[in-house]
Amino acid sequence: VTPARLVRQPVLAIIRETAQDWDDQSYICHADLNEFRSRYVQDVLTAEKGELTALEKDVIESLRAHDIMAQNINETIDERVTFGERIADRVATFGGSWTFILLFAGVLVIWIVINSLSLLKKPFDPFPFILLNLVLSCLAAVQAPVIMMSQNRQEAKDRLRAENDYRINLKAELEIRNLHSKIDLLLTHQWHRLLEIQQVQTDLLEELGKNKH
Numbered sequence: 001v002t003p004a005r006l007v008r009q010p011v012l013a014i015i016r017e018t019a020q021d022w023d024d025q026s027y028i029c030h031a032d033l034n035e036f037r038s039r040y041v042q043d044v045l046t047a048e049k050g051e052l053t054a055l056e057k058d059v060i061e062s063l064r065a066h067d068i069m070a071q072n073i074n075e076t077i078d079e080r081v082t083f084g085e086r087i088a089d090r091v092a093t094f095g096g097s098w099t100f101i102l103l104f105a106g107v108l109v110i111w112i113v114i115n116s117l118s119l120l121k122k123p124f125d126p127f128p129f130i131l132l133n134l135v136l137s138c139l140a141a142v143q144a145p146v147i148m149m150s151q152n153r154q155e156a157k158d159r160l161r162a163e164n165d166y167r168i169n170l171k172a173e174l175e176i177r178n179l180h181s182k183i184d185l186l187l188t189h190q191w192h193r194l195l196e197i198q199q200v201q202t203d204l205l206e207e208l209g210k211n212k213h
Contacts, residue, residue: 011040092150
């Protein structure tokens with residue numbers, strides 16, 4: 001439990017709105033204190049930004065439950081990926097590699113050499129290589145949408161990463177603000193204690209001075 005004197009004043013005001021008989025000598029459990037803190041954070045964000053977004057509501061809920069916001073986006077994406085999307089990723093990865101470029105160049109050279117140097121009695125695709133142009137056109141027509149599918153999935157992954165980063169940064173900012181408030185409250189409380197101790201010491205010195213006289 002936490003005593004009332006260690007609760008921040010804005011949070012204390014919210015508690016007293018709910019519990020009218022709650023005074024400076026009362027105590028509150030950590031679960032209820034986190035609930036009132038989350039309500040205070042929600043009120044602050046609403047006052048600063050207006051209507052809260054779904055992401056900000058998730059952050060407030062995590063503050064209430066002490067959940068960890070960080071998550072592995074790659075695992076989240078991989079759990080929902082379909083078979084076609086996996087194929088698109090592999091095709092896009094292979095199509096953008098040096099292996100594909102070298103293999104593609106090798107096939108072109110072999111194709112042209114076989115049909116140009118009369119290595120066959122009857123070339124299957126003589127100059128101007130109409131069949132080769134058809135194959136290249138079909139390859140480009142199929143490869144382009146597959147690569148676009150992979151790029152769209154990458155954009156979705158980047159968007160999830162951005163949302164996750166926003167959640168983490170917002171929670172870190174709120175936690176740091178709360179920590180600063182706790183430190184200020186603790187320093188103020190200790191300062192009052194020091195003043196009380198100093199006052200007691202002053203009274204003792206005055207009494208000692210009177211006894212000597």
